[in-house]
Amino acid sequence: MIKRILKVTFLLMIAASLGSGMSGCKSKKKLAREQAAAEYGRKVETAKHDLLSIINDEGNMSLQEKESKLQRVKDMNLNEPEILALIRQAEEVIDAEKEEMRRKWEEENKKKTEATSLSLADYFALVAGASSVENANMKINEALKLFATPETPVLIIISKEGDIVDYDRPTTAKKYFEYLKDQKKNLNEIDNIEYDNNGKIKLLELNKKDY
CATH class of the missing domain: 1.10.287 (Helix Hairpins)
Structure with a gap:
């Protein structure tokens, strides 16, 4: 028991x-x-x-x-609906800010190009119309400060059909100003300017005025 x-x-x-x-x-x-x-x-x-x-x-x-x-x-x-919706909104905000930054950059670059174009156009006219060789050389030296180097490429458009562009023989910034000094004629207009990271001209494209 x-x-x-x-x-x-x-x-x-x-x-x-x-x-x-x-x-x-x-x-x-x-x-x-x-x-x-x-x-x-x-x-x-x-x-x-x-x-x-x-x-x-x-x-x-x-x-x-x-x-x-x-x-x-x-x-x-x-995987929460509210969070996923907020993610989409945040992405839209960031995309809009990027677009605004891009737009401002383009506007600033356009203004910069226009300002430089005016300066170059002035220098082209001043060098071509200089009263003396000394005066022309002085203006050339001033103008070359706008370029990355005196050897910056200068391309002159002689014909354009759609996306096909034909250029004259390539030259340089210094040689082009020397040409203006010798010919005493400014026969080309500024078509396009490209800059380096320091804001200096690294490529200049010109159009013949009678083109």
């Missing part, structure tokens, strides 16, 4: 131990799920905050900072 009681007691203890272990295991899994959910929620809030800071920025953040923030959010791989 005593043996039977001991056996039953032992079995009950084992059952209780197993039940406690299973309960503890379930609690750990539940805790892990809760922690994962909390971490995911924090990621969503961080992503939302970063995206809204891009969308609502009023000039306090550089384009590079915006692109970096956007990429960090994308790297989170959050």
